[in-house]
Each structure stands twice: as structure tokens, then as C-alpha cells.
Amino acid sequence: MRFSSLLSTLLFLTASFPCFGQQPKLNVLYICSDDLNNSLSCYGHPIVKSPRIDELASRGTRFDRAYCQYPLCNPSRSSFLTGLRPDQTKVQENATQFREVIPDVVTLPQLFQKAGYFVARVGKLYHYGVPNQIGTDGLDDPPSWMKALNPRGRDKDDEPKIFSLTPGNFGGTPSWLAADGEDKEQTDAIGAEMAIKLLEENKDKPFFIACGFYRPHTPYVAPKKYFDMYPPEKAGVVHTPSGDLDDIPTPALVSRRTDMDEKLQRDARQAYFASITFMDQQLGKLLDALDRLKHRNNTVVGFHSDHGYHLGKHG
Numbered sequence: 001m002r003f004s005s006l007l008s009t010l011l012f013l014t015a016s017f018p019c020f021g022q023q024p025k026l027n028v029l030y031i032c033s034d035d036l037n038n039s040l041s042c043y044g045h046p047i048v049k050s051p052r053i054d055e056l057a058s059r060g061t062r063f064d065r066a067y068c069q070y071p072l073c074n075p076s077r078s079s080f081l082t083g084l085r086p087d088q089t090k091v092q093e094n095a096t097q098f099r100e101v102i103p104d105v106v107t108l109p110q111l112f113q114k115a116g117y118f119v120a121r122v123g124k125l126y127h128y129g130v131p132n133q134i135g136t137d138g139l140d141d142p143p144s145w146m147k148a149l150n151p152r153g154r155d156k157d158d159e160p161k162i163f164s165l166t167p168g169n170f171g172g173t174p175s176w177l178a179a180d181g182e183d184k185e186q187t188d189a190i191g192a193e194m195a196i197k198l199l200e201e202n203k204d205k206p207f208f209i210a211c212g213f214y215r216p217h218t219p220y221v222a223p224k225k226y227f228d229m230y231p232p233e234k235a236g237v238v239h240t241p242s243g244d245l246d247d248i249p250t251p252a253l254v255s256r257r258t259d260m261d262e263k264l265q266r267d268a269r270q271a272y273f274a275s276i277t278f279m280d281q282q283l284g285k286l287l288d289a290l291d292r293l294k295h296r297n298n299t300v301v302g303f304h305s306d307h308g309y310h311l312g313k314h315g
Helices: 004-009 051-059 073-082 108-114 187-201 262-292
Strands: 012-014 027-033 118-123 147-149 175-179 207-213 220-223 299-305
Touching: 027 262, 051 262, 051 299, 073 108, 108 118, 108 207, 118 187, 147 187, 175 262, 187 207, 187 262, 207 262, 220 262, 262 299
Parallel strands: 027 207, 027 299, 118 147, 118 207, 175 220
Antiparallel strands: 012 299
16 A cells, blocks of 8 residues: 555644654544635645644644645545545545455555544545535545534525525635534533543553544634634635636636625635634634543644635635
């Protein structure tokens, strides 16, 4: 198996362990955020607050040159979880499950199962249609996991309240909601608690536990307090210079929007940044659990995304 493609996409790896005697198996906490670009404080963003991700970066290795195999969820995820490029998996859209093409492939989680690890996932690791498939298995790969959990929060129930540039369409168009209620009611917070429970239940055996957060994928939903951190007038706006699109291939412009004025751009960026900070806080709960269980020093923590957004660049 070749996992060089996986390692090139990992943003942060952190672990420390004794260098003497026979080393025990290192645990793995594998975290994936959905549609996160590098709008993070540790990458120099001027206003985004990401203290827990910054902490992880400061304790590990931050990748400044990490490459997305394919700028779409399903091809990217199929790639980094199999170690194969999209031209090998033949997954180049969001409908194909990779085992239809390569049924005998050994995935990264399966590799850890074969090595004697307890292997489980919470949330989105393989592809899900977000938000429609939240709370389901989506295009999951059952052989990869010994246990799989699907969190579902009030963000699903609040969908009628969500603003969308295309009414009723949340997953493939800019859409957002400053939600009522507390963190603990949201899908990602519920997922973090599920992952913590798995850590607690399996603390005495080698584990590979994967937690897939749904934010900041559209719709950008987070409790109102996170929106308050980013006043729209400070969220920024992007102006496309004349001739900017002249050298961009036509297929790259399929998802370009021409219906976002400066106010909508600022509102969308505010919501995206709010979703990042909300997700950051849920990730922090996992790190705190590792410390509480005294596993921070014998656990490799990997954190990355599947792909990101331009947030207005090139339209």
C-alpha cells in the first residue's frame, strides 16, 4: 500500500514517546474537517480565531505545502483513505463508492485493524452528502471500521431557518445560519462527545479513532456567539480584477457565483469563519480528553481537510 498521498495532506502530526526499551503501539486520533481551507490563525489569517488548532500545530508539524488530490469531497476522501490517486480509484464525482471499482483495496483504517488496533469512526470520513445525509452512513465503507457512529444535531432540524442563495439548496451553494442554542446541540459537538466516549472505552488498548467534523461545509451553521466574533464589516470582501478569468480553464468556473454583492460576500465569510471557530472548539474537546486520559504522549494526532474554498477569489 502507498500512503504517501495521505501524508502529503496531513496538516498536523503530533506525538512524543519514549525512545528506550520496546515501544508500545502508538494510538492514532485522526481528525478530518469538511471543506476547511487555511483560514486559520496558525497560517497567518488576520482575524480567524482557531486557538485549539493553533495549539495542535505548535506541538506538532504544520504542513505549509499540502496538496489536495481532487477539489471535491468524494474523490479526495477516497484518495486519502486508500492511498490511491483519483485516476486509480476512478472516483471523480460524489456518487461513486470506491469499492465498486477497486473492491479488494486495503484502506488506511483496515491497515490498522490488521495491526491489532481497535478502529472506529464518528461522523464524516468517507463521503456524505451534506447536509442531507447527516445522521446516516452516506457512502461509508463498512469494512474499514469495527464501529461507526453517525451524530445528528439540531442543525438538521433548523434547516428551514437557513438562508441560502438558492432557496432550499444548502449543500452545494453558499448558505448559513446563526443558530440558537448551545454548542452541545450541534452535530459536530455531539460527534466530539461520541469520539470522547470511544477514547474512554478503549483507553487500555491500541486504537485508531477517526472523527469527521461537518463544519465548515455549507450550510455554515454555528451558534450565534461565533458569528458575533466576526462582524461582517471586518470579514472582508474580494474584488475580482479585470482579466482575472482569462487564463482559467472553463471547467474550473462551473461553481463560480455572479450573484453575490459585497454584503452577501461579507455575510458568507462571517458565517464561514464562525463555523471554523465552532469546529475548532469541538476539536479542542478531543485534545482535552487525550490529556485527561493521559494519552497525549502516546497518541499520534493527525488533522486535515478534504479541500477548501476560495471565499470569493475568482468569483
